[in-house]
Amino acid sequence: MNGKIEETVKAVLNRIVLVLLAFIIGGIVIFFIGENPLNVYYILFKKSFFTTTGFLNTLHYAGPMILTGLAIAITFKANIYNMGVEGSLLSGGFIAGILGAQLSCLPSVPLKIICLIAAALLGMGYAWIAAVLKIKFRANEMVVTLMLNYALAKVLEYLTTSVFRDLNAGYVSTKIVSNQAVFLRIFGRSRLTVFFFVILVILGFFYILMKKSKQGYVITAMGNNFEFAEATGMNVGKNIMILMLLSGALGGLAGGGWMLEDQYRYTLSFSGSPGLGWDGMLIALLGGHDPVGIFIAAVFYAGLKTGADSINMYTNVPKEIVALIQSMIVLFLAVQFFQKYKIPLFKKRAKEA
Amino acid sequence: MQLLISILYDCIYHSAPIILCVLGGIFAYKANVLNIALEGMMLNGAFISVLVYYYTQNMVIVLVLTIITTVLYGLIFSYFGITLRGNVIVIGLALNMAAAAIAGFVLVLMHSSHIIIPDFSVNEFKVNIPLVGKIPVLGEIISGHPPITYISFILIFLIYILMYKTKFGVYVRVVGENEEAARAVGIHTDFYKYGAVLIGSVGCGLAGMNLSLERMGLFTNNMTAGRGFIAIAAIYCGQGDPVISSFYAILFGLARSLSVNLSIYAGNAARLFDCIPYIIMVGVLSFASFMKHKSVRERGFKVNE
Numbered sequence: 001m002n003g004k005i006e007e008t009v010k011a012v013l014n015r016i017v018l019v020l021l022a023f024i025i026g027g028i029v030i031f032f033i034g035e036n037p038l039n040v041y042y043i044l045f046k047k048s049f050f051t052t053t054g055f056l057n058t059l060h061y062a063g064p065m066i067l068t069g070l071a072i073a074i075t076f077k078a079n080i081y082n083m084g085v086e087g088s089l090l091s092g093g094f095i096a097g098i099l100g101a102q103l104s105c106l107p108s109v110p111l112k113i114i115c116l117i118a119a120a121l122l123g124m125g126y127a128w129i130a131a132v133l134k135i136k137f138r139a140n141e142m143v144v145t146l147m148l149n150y151a152l153a154k155v156l157e158y159l160t161t162s163v164f165r166d167l168n169a170g171y172v173s174t175k176i177v178s179n180q181a182v183f184l185r186i187f188g189r190s191r192l193t194v195f196f197f198v199i200l201v202i203l204g205f206f207y208i209l210m211k212k213s214k215q216g217y218v219i220t221a222m223g224n225n226f227e228f229a230e231a232t233g234m235n236v237g238k239n240i241m242i243l244m245l246l247s248g249a250l251g252g253l254a255g256g257g258w259m260l261e262d263q264y265r266y267t268l269s270f271s272g273s274p275g276l277g278w279d280g281m282l283i284a285l286l287g288g289h290d291p292v293g294i295f296i297a298a299v300f301y302a303g304l305k306t307g308a309d310s311i312n313m314y315t316n317v318p319k320e321i322v323a324l325i326q327s328m329i330v331l332f333l334a335v336q337f338f339q340k341y342k343i344p345l346f347k348k349r350a351k352e353a
Numbered sequence: 354m355q356l357l358i359s360i361l362y363d364c365i366y367h368s369a370p371i372i373l374c375v376l377g378g379i380f381a382y383k384a385n386v387l388n389i390a391l392e393g394m395m396l397n398g399a400f401i402s403v404l405v406y407y408y409t410q411n412m413v414i415v416l417v418l419t420i421i422t423t424v425l426y427g428l429i430f431s432y433f434g435i436t437l438r439g440n441v442i443v444i445g446l447a448l449n450m451a452a453a454a455i456a457g458f459v460l461v462l463m464h465s466s467h468i469i470i471p472d473f474s475v476n477e478f479k480v481n482i483p484l485v486g487k488i489p490v491l492g493e494i495i496s497g498h499p500p501i502t503y504i505s506f507i508l509i510f511l512i513y514i515l516m517y518k519t520k521f522g523v524y525v526r527v528v529g530e531n532e533e534a535a536r537a538v539g540i541h542t543d544f545y546k547y548g549a550v551l552i553g554s555v556g557c558g559l560a561g562m563n564l565s566l567e568r569m570g571l572f573t574n575n576m577t578a579g580r581g582f583i584a585i586a587a588i589y590c591g592q593g594d595p596v597i598s599s600f601y602a603i604l605f606g607l608a609r610s611l612s613v614n615l616s617i618y619a620g621n622a623a624r625l626f627d628c629i630p631y632i633i634m635v636g637v638l639s640f641a642s643f644m645k646h647k648s649v650r651e652r653g654f655k656v657n658e
Binding site: 137151155157161274278323326327 | 444578
């Protein structure tokens with residue numbers, strides 16, 4: 001038990017060092033632009049973590065990223081590289097937006113449930129394509145999902161600009177969702193809604209799934225050694241399908257929730273840049289594919305993202321600096337810098353290479 | 354007839370950057386290093402070439418800086434993935450993000466959403482081949498492409514020779530097939546892996562330059578639009594063989610060219626045509642993977658097969 005705690009502490013310390021390293025590199029860039037890095041970072045974190053409303057907003061933005069982080073984690077941890085979470089999120093958001101606008105005759109609760117279920121199902125359906133191609137045809141899931149993301153983005157772009165376009169809006173978007181579909185804000189001026197608590201329940205469910213259930217053990221086993229997992233009698237094909245569907249559902253739900261609690265209409269920049277699905281990847285890696293870690297990482301990263309708007313406003317540093325820092329963090333997370341700190345996540349890769 | 358000519362011309366036009374990417378990427382594939390940073394490297398090539406041309410108007414400096422910076426990406430990839438033994442997929446994704454982030458960052462500093470080279474004419478880099486250009490139909494299709502497009506097609510054969518007829522190519526393949534054995538006979542495996550990745554960077558740098566500077570004289574972020582991943586799909590389909598993989602790259606070029614040329618007749622649904630090339634590649638990849646595994650009696654799945 002003691003060893004386990006020690007390992008966790010080491011893993012946490014290891015991540016903090018990597019994040020700091022990324023911030024130092026970002027600081028050097030800021031320095032060359034002619035701003036004081038410490039001042040910029042102070043502005044970056046002040047509002048999002050040290051004011052009540054700001055912190056609640058941070059939690060609000062962390063919500064969808066917790067879901068996409070989980071979606072990535074359950075597949076990446078099992079050595080399945082599902083890059084389709086972004087696609088699931090977009091399709092989920094799109095369908096929730098359309099249904100939320102069209103079914104305005106329904107009362108509040110059933111409408112929300114229908115929207116979210118449709119979002120999860122569509123996200124699932126999207127992931128199902130890649131899963132089937134992987135299992136039946138052995139097509140590399142990473143390449144397939146990446147390609148499908150581009151195809152899906154084009155299809156949604158077409159639907160948004162033609163069939164479902166709201167001609168009254170001054171920009172390309174679908175119709176705004178009806179009032180009954182919207183998750184209301186509950187804490188005064190902050191953007192936090194009830195959906196955040198739905199997310200926490202889902203997080204709790206996945207904590208149990210990943211830590212206590214048989215499925216969780218299968219994920220770990222597949223992650224440690226794919227062929228061995230199969231040799232011991234696990235049906236890897238079936239498990240790939242289950243994990244991809246779960247991942248797709250989480251992605252779709254993230255999109256649906258984001259639609260009903262924040263965006264209210266589907267625009268071409270629904271998921272932002274680089275996209276909530278891609279943010280999920282950083283969060284899953286930073287959180288060590290662990291539900292608790294994912295929660296912390298999502299809150300941290302959401303703070304970073306909301307703070308980015310502040311630095312855009314109060315300094316000369318473009319907020320793209322955060323994207324730069326994000327890519328540095330991902331890069332450093334790929335490597336076991338401290339060999340003696342054995343982090344379970346990369347143990348297998350290191351041995352293999 | 355005019356439509357057919359323009360479809361075939363565009364097919365060559367759209368194939369070139371992907372062929373370059375494929376030719377660069379196959380060495381890493383053969384060396385068993387999955388390089389998905391092709392996309393980011395291509396984006397970097399596109400960005401740096403336009404940026405440098407914008408400030409200097411000197412092709413030599415453009416070429417040198419484009420290749421140096423993309424090789425830098427390759428070095429970072431190799432150092433983290435090969436020397437430090439990190440997870441190459443994660444590193445590749447990080448570099449893709451980094452390339453987009455750096456380009457976005459510089460664009461904001463320039464207060465613009467794109468870089469356009471002033472007074473740029475599409476004909477600026479076009480090469481008219483003396484005799485061939487005069488042949489009726491064929492001349493119109495083959496002549497009048499920028500230089501890197503021609504280089505890409507010539508490279509298919511040079512890379513074929515490099516891959517199968519030289520010591521370097523043989524060693525790269527040996528390292529990929531059985532690293533332990535390669536090390537046992539005294540091959541510096543890391544050296545050949547580095548070499549394989551760096552060749553890929555050069556190819557992607559040229560591909561990016563072809564894509565942005567030579568063809569259009571402008572750069573917008575995300576203009577590579579997944580071409581690096583398409584190259585990876587083509588490599589997987591052709592299992593790393595230069596000629597077959599390039600064939601798949603040309604297939605994508607044809608799909609893209611068809612979607613561009615036919616969308617004129619599609620009216621409102623024209624945007625929908627853009628997704629066809631990606632879907633075709635998914636279909637082709639599935640089919641190729643199926644054919645590859647059909648005869649294999651091995652049980653079970655492998656990571657990233």
